[in-house]
Every structure is written in C-alpha cells, then in structure tokens.
Amino acid sequence: MSSEMIRAEQQGALEVRQQVNQIQYLMKEVLKPGEHYGTVPGCGKKPTLLQPGAEKISFMFHLVPTYEVKRYDMAGGHREYEVKCTLTSRDTGEVMGEGVGTCSTMESKYRYRSKWVNGSKVREENPDIADTWNTVLKIAKKRANVDAVKSTTAASDIFTQDIEDMPQVYQAQQPKAQPQTAAAPPQPKPIDAYKAALTRAKRERGVPVEDAMAKVREVIDKEPAAYDEADIAAAVTIVDGLGQPEPEYEVVEEQLPLSDDDIPF
Structure with a gap:
C-alpha cells in the first residue's frame, strides 16, 4: 500500500x-x-x-x-x-x-x-x-x-x-411524577403565645400593649426575640394577670382555743 x-x-x-x-x-x-x-x-x-x-x-x-x-x-x-x-x-x-x-x-x-x-x-x-x-x-x-x-x-x-x-x-x-403531598400546617412559634396574651389583655381587659410589655420587662430584662420557653411562660402569666379584678376575700373571725372553763363538764 x-x-x-x-x-x-x-x-x-x-x-x-x-x-x-x-x-x-x-x-x-x-x-x-x-x-x-x-x-x-x-x-x-x-x-x-x-x-x-x-x-x-x-x-x-x-x-x-x-x-x-x-x-x-x-x-x-x-x-x-x-x-x-x-x-x-x-x-x-x-x-x-x-x-x-x-x-x-x-x-x-x-x-x-x-x-x-x-x-x-x-x-x-x-x-x-x-x-x-x-x-x-x-x-x-x-x-x-x-x-x-x-x-x-x-x-x-x-x-x-x-x-x-x-x-x-x-x-x-420518563421519570415518574412524584405524588403531591399536602404540606404540613405551619407550627405556631413559641413567641406567638406571648403575642396572644397581649392581644387578650387589650381586647378583654383594656390593658394597652405597651403597658403590658413594660410590666413584663420589669421581671424579664430581655428583648422578646431572645425569650426562651421559660421566659415566654412567665411573660404569659404576667400579662394574663393584668387588669384582672381583685379577688374577694371572706372575713372570718379568729376563734381562740377553748379554755377549761368553757367546757361544761
């Protein structure tokens, strides 16, 4: 070749x-x-x-x-x-x-x-x-x-x-389409409980939000964004107690112990 x-x-x-x-x-x-x-x-x-x-x-x-x-x-x-x-x-x-x-x-x-x-x-x-x-x-x-x-x-x-x-x-x-699954409902954030307490206090008892937050600040010296679960629970308790009527107390006369002379026998 x-x-x-x-x-x-x-x-x-x-x-x-x-x-x-x-x-x-x-x-x-x-x-x-x-x-x-x-x-x-x-x-x-x-x-x-x-x-x-x-x-x-x-x-x-x-x-x-x-x-x-x-x-x-x-x-x-x-x-x-x-x-x-x-x-x-x-x-x-x-x-x-x-x-x-x-x-x-x-x-x-x-x-x-x-x-x-x-x-x-x-x-x-x-x-x-x-x-x-x-x-x-x-x-x-x-x-x-x-x-x-x-x-x-x-x-x-x-x-x-x-x-x-x-x-x-x-x-x-062809790749099979994956079945669509319903998205899980969004879970409430812990801080939402504090917000709900502030809303209840304003609507039901007329407590201004600013006043309620000031009361909470006296006890918890943090910004709400930094609250942990214990802080949030404490804040809710404080706010839910604001504007509530004072509890009524029954006056009971103090009873002294009986002496021997008071006993008829």
Missing part, C-alpha cells in the same frame, strides 16, 4: 473521530436527555436519538433535509407512507447522505381505539382512521430524518433507533 493511500486512510479515520467527538460534545453541552435523546430500559446503555436531537445534529453539520414521499392506499381507508430523506450540505449543495422511514395506519396505535364496555376495556377498529393520515405521514418523515442523520454523521455507534413515536417504550423511560 502506497504512502498516499495510508495517509488518506489515516485522514479519513481522523475525520470520523472528529465527527464523533463533535456529536459527543453536542450531547454534553446542548442536548438534553429525555428531550433530544433517551434510553430504553432493558435495551442496553446506547441512547436513542429523538427527532429534536436529530435536528440539532443537522444544524451543527450544516445539513438540510429534503423528502420524497410515496403513498400506498389500502382497504378500509388505511394508508402507508414511505419516505426518503436526503441531506445536502447547506454550504456546497452536495448530497451528503440519505435515510428511509415508513409508517402505516395499520400500526396498532393508529388502527385501534380502546373503550370501556360493561366495566371491561376492549379494543375496536378506529372508526376515524382518516384522522391519523397526517400523523402517520409526519412519523414516517421523522423516522427517515433520524435514519439519515445517523448514517450521514456516523452517529449510529452513539445512538440507536428512533423511539419518539413509540409511546409504550418512550414513556417508560
């Missing part, structure tokens, strides 16, 4: 390596898991390229897609679309690669609808199959575009097949 051929092969390998490095850099800095690519549980560690990710890779490599669509009409209003995606260089207009994709209304997610009959879920033929024609066409285009991007940019060793249109698999990889 001539030295020119060896250098050409080395240059080709270097270009492939650089291209793969660009894709990996894009995955690290721009692409987001679950949005641009994802992984399928039980299908290995290789991520799956999704349509938004394919669009970002195309933009990075200056690739412009064009589509060739073939339609096949089938019985019962069913259709199948076969799409070829061609990627051309935005800079030179040169064709860089191609990919193909198909989609049919005969696929189960389009062909059938589920309904409940006597408490059981049953499947029936979709009576509005024509409503899915446009969706099926778009899915075929997506599949063709992803296939073209992977083969053109040497990304097949990084990504596996497109599963964006496979909800039963794609949704399984």
Whole structure:
C-alpha cells in the first residue's frame, strides 16, 4: 500500500473521530436527555436519538433535509407512507447522505381505539382512521430524518433507533411524577403565645400593649426575640394577670382555743 493511500486512510479515520467527538460534545453541552435523546430500559446503555436531537445534529453539520414521499392506499381507508430523506450540505449543495422511514395506519396505535364496555376495556377498529393520515405521514418523515442523520454523521455507534413515536417504550423511560403531598400546617412559634396574651389583655381587659410589655420587662430584662420557653411562660402569666379584678376575700373571725372553763363538764 502506497504512502498516499495510508495517509488518506489515516485522514479519513481522523475525520470520523472528529465527527464523533463533535456529536459527543453536542450531547454534553446542548442536548438534553429525555428531550433530544433517551434510553430504553432493558435495551442496553446506547441512547436513542429523538427527532429534536436529530435536528440539532443537522444544524451543527450544516445539513438540510429534503423528502420524497410515496403513498400506498389500502382497504378500509388505511394508508402507508414511505419516505426518503436526503441531506445536502447547506454550504456546497452536495448530497451528503440519505435515510428511509415508513409508517402505516395499520400500526396498532393508529388502527385501534380502546373503550370501556360493561366495566371491561376492549379494543375496536378506529372508526376515524382518516384522522391519523397526517400523523402517520409526519412519523414516517421523522423516522427517515433520524435514519439519515445517523448514517450521514456516523452517529449510529452513539445512538440507536428512533423511539419518539413509540409511546409504550418512550414513556417508560420518563421519570415518574412524584405524588403531591399536602404540606404540613405551619407550627405556631413559641413567641406567638406571648403575642396572644397581649392581644387578650387589650381586647378583654383594656390593658394597652405597651403597658403590658413594660410590666413584663420589669421581671424579664430581655428583648422578646431572645425569650426562651421559660421566659415566654412567665411573660404569659404576667400579662394574663393584668387588669384582672381583685379577688374577694371572706372575713372570718379568729376563734381562740377553748379554755377549761368553757367546757361544761
């Protein structure tokens, strides 16, 4: 093998390596898991390229897609679309690669609808199959575009097949929403007991808040923000005692002990 051929092969390998490095850099800095690519549980560690990710890779490599669509009409209003995606260089207009994709209304997610009959879920033929024609066409285009991007940019060793249109698999990889739990009611702060005592004294007994706090200050020489639980308990007792009516006392005559002369026997 001539030295020119060896250098050409080395240059080709270097270009492939650089291209793969660009894709990996894009995955690290721009692409987001679950949005641009994802992984399928039980299908290995290789991520799956999704349509938004394919669009970002195309933009990075200056690739412009064009589509060739073939339609096949089938019985019962069913259709199948076969799409070829061609990627051309935005800079030179040169064709860089191609990919193909198909989609049919005969696929189960389009062909059938589920309904409940006597408490059981049953499947029936979709009576509005024509409503899915446009969706099926778009899915075929997506599949063709992803296939073209992977083969053109040497990304097949990084990504596996497109599963964006496979909800039963794609949704399984999404993180499940955590059930919302009711927030615990806020617990009253200890100082709130002191505030409540001041409110009671003002409303029920007409004691001004300033006067009540002054009485407390005579006993507890601290700012309320520095009160501990014992201080708060003492402050509440002081405030609750303000403005209360003086207790009424029953006057009882003191009885002296009886002498021997007072005893009749």
